[in-house]
Amino acid sequence: MLDRRFISSFDGWFVVVLLSILSLGVLSIYTVTYAVSSKSHLPIYAKQMIWISLGLIVFFIAASIDYHEIARWSLFLYAGCVILLVMVLLVGRTGMGAQRWLSLGFFDVQPSEWIKLFVILVLARYFSTRTRLQGLSLKELIVPGLWVAVPLLLVLKQPDLGTALVLLFIFTVLVFLIGLRSRTVGFSILISLMAFPFVWEIFWNALKPYQRNRLIAFTNPALDPMGRGYHALQSKIAIGSGGWFGKGLFGGTQSQLNFLPEGHTDFIFAVFAEEWGFVGVFLLLILYFLLIGWGIDVASKAKDLLGVFMAAGIVSVLVFYLAVNIGMTLGVAPVVGIPLPLMSYGGNSILTTMAGLGLLLNIKMRRFMLFY
């Protein structure tokens, strides 16, 4: 499996970019959590390093098994994960107002993090056989639509707004790539408009009060600075006060003094921006842009449609996460509680992101392969 091509496809600069982002993440986690004493547990940054190590293993596994082989198993993976999502709703662990985790003792599995990958796999597999020059018909949208709708409703029930939105985003991007017949576009718009009130009703009702408040707070954070808009406001203060060159490592008063909540998870970008300033933000965004660009490159050079769709799906998840997470810390997106890929603390996020990147490498290094 590990042949010469694998090695040659393994671009040096990609490794540098990936490890740079991961290191900056660990460093940021360290600066906000080093003071947190945990006698019985490992420090958080050390746990993150373990997750990264495991993530690298997952990365190599995902890169090694031919993605066609993985696609063959995609339905089973998808079905298994949907079952887990159902179990989450029945026996899941509740944290921060949502029921998202299944406890395995040593590790809390968050199936909603994993379902994105499997939805990408099943959609890529389906669409790769249904692609014609004239685009998709309305009928052909029903099956993939259901594949998205089932997990979407399940995660909305938790409720996990971020994952629900990313599933919709994946679907939209892939459909955009494949193209729709003009009639289909017209019908879709019509149906969407008619269905909107009902969908909105279901969507809004599924949200917990805190999530609704966050959406309200997003529209006007100054309304209640100590309440609903607190996260958004403190995050903006943290980032803004970083100025050109930041306050230096451990110098971020907003994060060090806990004005910034969730500094090592969802709001890690704000921690980084406060410490490193605009210069750091600029460099970090370039690193991420290089990573995304590499993913687009993989998609555009993929040998077959399955590879294109898988790569495009993975890239869109990354883009969505980056845009929404960073946008939320910058106060231009609502606080929906999704992690910053590769930097936020969390095993599920690290493992799924590394798996996705592994799949991208997988597609890249098999672009010259002949079929067996």
Add this chain to the structure above:
Amino acid sequence: MDLYTSSDNPQEIQGRLGYLMIGIVVIFLSLLLRAWYLQITKGSYYKEQSESNRIRVVYIQPPRGLIFDRRGELLANNSPSFNLYLVLEDIADKNALLDRLAGLIQLDRDELERKIRSRKNFVPYMPVRIKEGLSLKEVGMIESHRLDLAGTLLAPEPQRNYLYGPLAAHLLGYVGEISPAQLQTPENSGVLPGTSVGQNGIEKTYDAHIRGRVGQKIIEVDAVGHEMKVLRVQEPASGNDLYLTIDLKVQKAAEEALGKDAGTIVAIDPRNGEILAMVSRPAFDPNQLSQSLSSAEWEALSSDPGHPLTNRATQGQYPPGSTFKLVVSSAALETKEVTPEEEINCTGGMLFGRRIYKDWKRGGHGLMDLHSAIVQSCDVFFYEVGRRVGIERLADFAFRYGLGRPTGIELTSEKSGNIPTPQWKNRAKGEPWYPGETLSVSIGQGFVTVTPVQMASLMATVAMAGDRYQPHLIKAIRDRATGRLFEFPPVRIGKVQMAGETFNLIRQALSGVVSEPHGTGSAARSKMVSIGGKTGTAQVVGIQPGVETKSLPKEFQDHAWFIAFAPVENPQIAVAVLIENGGHGGETAAPPAKRVIEEYLKNVGPEIHQQL
């Protein structure tokens, strides 16, 4: 089924990736632009915001200056005390916090809510004091639950401590948190909310000298308001020390002499106007008032029928009764309406108009000259003399002695008393002056009222043959920073221009009041020192002199006066004693005066300027 056929051609699809890439570039540029806007365009604004998040100024209350008596005996100091504050901005759930606090220490919830509400729109992050003087047990409870009590602040602060409780309470006053109204006044400009300031007495008058300067501690706090680091400290500066003119021993004697009766004693040094003692009863404990009282406690104090908060020495206005005969005598001798030798026959009453003005002594005193009229306090003699002098000239001499005006002693809300004139009556009542009213004034009744401190000052003036000194309470202020002592010299405010012989005659008569067989003030006779004085029995209700009021309820009984000076040959102290509803001045008011005089003269000794 093999899904992947070689006919599958991705080029068409891959062409569309360009659009996706454009979308991605747009997203990244937007994020970068937004970061530019926050960090560069509005960087300094957010920098300020983050600074105001983390930096707090904690004010450190300075210890107030100490208060000593004239000999350097400590009267008021400060004891360490723990006060509990709330920083409203740091409290996530106010009710939950108050519940938790109430479980740990004693709190009055209603009172608390009121305090918090009244501070709602004040300086942000300014702690609101919710309880003072916590016990050690309470401090322990709060400290051990500190982590659950985000938003509370326990500050060790100096608490005013009056060593002798109610002793000289009205004179010393008390301290309390500055009120919103007080903050607006010019003399309190620069005083921070929450500061303890003098609320009464000399604590109030000399507040600017003794309150000291508030210190500042600039600290870094975390999101729940816990202090993380001290950035800068400016230590508070202690207030300056006050040395009062009062003499602790004399004050104590006066307090004891007055006992439980409602009334007042003022002792003054006639040679310089220094107040040696000042008592007012009923009193209060300034220690209690210096802690924050609940509105119920405050209500109880201020609506007490005994008016314990009133300083009767400067705010009580009483008819002077026969003590006013000093003024009438002065006027009569100076206007030559009477000579020292002239005798007037007292038959127990005087017909004037259609009314008989009675003497207090049924049957009368017989032939009286000025001396014996003062000694025996004959009313008829003074009715006649007063009639001759007339109200205008009586009032003139009263004003010369400083009556009818506040003395200017350093205590707030001093009353002026009232010296009636026809003009005054026309203005105040819209009625003409009736000649009979002059007769009432001649024995210190009717519309004439005085304050005890005015009478003490009058007595001192007579003792000093007309030299008037400003009554005052402060002997010196010691600057804490330099250690220097600034002494307050006596202020001579004028001289009552009268013949020396007039004063001699009056003083001889006053001496006779105490020493002669028929003197009304014989109860003040001392083996130790020669005392001169004048009794007074001031009517509370409008009944004729001579009516026995002893059978009446307490509140209708006469006020007892005694004003005195000693030694007669070389006056060093003047005293005014007033006992509300005390009956005859000679019986109830003279003994306390004697006790105060003896105590003072017995102990004349080294004073602060000799010690320091």
